[in-house]
Amino acid sequence: MSNNGNGFAVVDVETTGFGSGDRVIEIGIVLLDHRLRIVDEYETLIDPERDLGPTHVHGITPKMISMAPSFGEVASAIAKRIGDRVIVAHNLIFDERMLGQEFGRLRAIFDPGVGICTLKLTKQKLPAACQMLGVDPPSHHRALADARASAGLLRALKPKCNGQPLKLGNVPGEISVRTHRRCADEGTLVLDRLISRVVYTEGDTRLLQYMDLLDWVLDDFVLTADERQHLNFLAEELSLSEAEIVRAHEQYFDAMVVGAKKDGIITQEENAALAFVANALGIPIDRVPAVTEPDCGCSSIPVGSSICFTGSFADSNGNKLPKAELEKLATNRGFTVVSNVTKSKCDVVVAVDPSSSSGKAKKAREFGKPVIASQDFLKQVQN
Numbered sequence: 265m266s267n268n269g270n271g272f273a274v275v276d277v278e279t280t281g282f283g284s285g286d287r288v289i290e291i292g293i294v295l296l297d298h299r300l301r302i303v304d305e306y307e308t309l310i311d312p313e314r315d316l317g318p319t320h321v322h323g324i325t326p327k328m329i330s331m332a333p334s335f336g337e338v339a340s341a342i343a344k345r346i347g348d349r350v351i352v353a354h355n356l357i358f359d360e361r362m363l364g365q366e367f368g369r370l371r372a373i374f375d376p377g378v379g380i381c382t383l384k385l386t387k388q389k390l391p392a393a394c395q396m397l398g399v400d401p402p403s404h405h406r407a408l409a410d411a412r413a414s415a416g417l418l419r420a421l422k423p424k425c426n427g428q429p430l431k432l433g434n435v436p437g438e439i440s441v442r443t444h445r446r447c448a449d450e451g452t453l454v455l456d457r458l459i460s461r462v463v464y465t466e467g468d469t470r471l472l473q474y475m476d477l478l479d480w481v482l483d484d485f486v487l488t489a490d491e492r493q494h495l496n497f498l499a500e501e502l503s504l505s506e507a508e509i510v511r512a513h514e515q516y517f518d519a520m521v522v523g524a525k526k527d528g529i530i531t532q533e534e535n536a537a538l539a540f541v542a543n544a545l546g547i548p549i550d551r552v553p554a555v556t557e558p559d560c561g562c563s564s565i566p567v568g569s570s571i572c573f574t575g576s577f578a579d580s581n582g583n584k585l586p587k588a589e590l591e592k593l594a595t596n597r598g599f600t601v602v603s604n605v606t607k608s609k610c611d612v613v614v615a616v617d618p619s620s621s622s623g624k625a626k627k628a629r630e631f632g633k634p635v636i637a638s639q640d641f642l643k644q645v646q647n
Contacts, residue, residue, distance in 0.1 A: 319576065377428035616637070
């Protein structure tokens with residue numbers, strides 16, 4: 265198999281749904297050269313700036329993306345990787361359409377070219393296709409894992425068709441080197457999404473390289489002696505002075521603070537994560553912002569309260585729970601259900617997760633209204 269262009273970009277996206285108004289919430293990219301050798305990988309979660317859709321399907325929660333970059337913030341980084349490459353995906357038409365919609369919202373030129381669909385080639389779902397061809401199976405609904413699996417299928421199949429490279433133009437924004445990866449350990453999730461929000465404004469590429477390494481060594485709430493040695497070695501290799509290292513640490517920490525304040529509050533978890541980073545980087549502890557998370561006192565919602573529901577809900581077993589069913593439960597227990605969040609006619613917003621990025625949740629925070637988890641609401645009305 266040969267390709268005269270820059271090779272192949274194997275792509276997988278997780279989304280809020282399948283319609284024209286739905287958004288990409290995670291992307292995984294595996295880059296292959298014309299000989300099908302892996303040359304790079306890329307993944308990031310993306311804040312869709314709306315409700316996440318079926319969280320019980322894709323496993324991405326509002327907390328995971330509450331501080332993630334928007335598509336516009338990473339569009340240039342994505343374009344740099346997939347542009348001028350043949351796009352490959354398992355169910356290509358879906359991934360191309362969702363990416364095309366995202367770039368279209370930015371008024372960028374998106375010409376998908378002629379890609380390669382491993383679903384069409386195998387006529388099997390991704391796990392079955394992997395089993396059939398002896399490819400390592402994916403962790404389903406994890407973008408990078410699925411992209412890796414699709415890349416494995418391409419290498420196993422070696423199709424004769426070469427395709428035509430995707431073309432992108434007029435993509436706004438500068439290239440960002442930061443990403444937001446899923447965190448396997450829920451205990452490190454807050455720090456993981458905080459460091460993902462670091463926006464590099466430093467023009468010195470040496471400091472950018474140094475700060476990029478910080479993303480990797482800080483993402484597990486541990487800074488080992490070996491990791492410190494790696495940082496020191498890189499600083500020496502880049503000829504960074506002590507003053508430049510201090511500047512890099514301060515800019516990195518300050519950018520994390522900006523990210524933590526994205527939703528207008530500092531939670532106890534965010535405060536603890538920032539304190540850890542400050543200590544690790546030698547930042548004075550008094551620069552850690554205080555907790556501003558309101559104590560909503562909503563472990564029990566007063567009967568008669570006006571409740572607005574937002575999101576796609578599921579029960580404790582992960583089964584879909586229609587919003588109409590929740591609204592009926594609320595009405596039967598003496599609550600008033602309202603369809604919109606207003607300052608005077610809505611007391612509480614119920615979401616899958618209090619960190620929801622939906623428009624209703626954002627309005628609730630703006631008006632100082634509590635946002636509570638649907639599971640807490642269910643515990644109250646089902647007791």
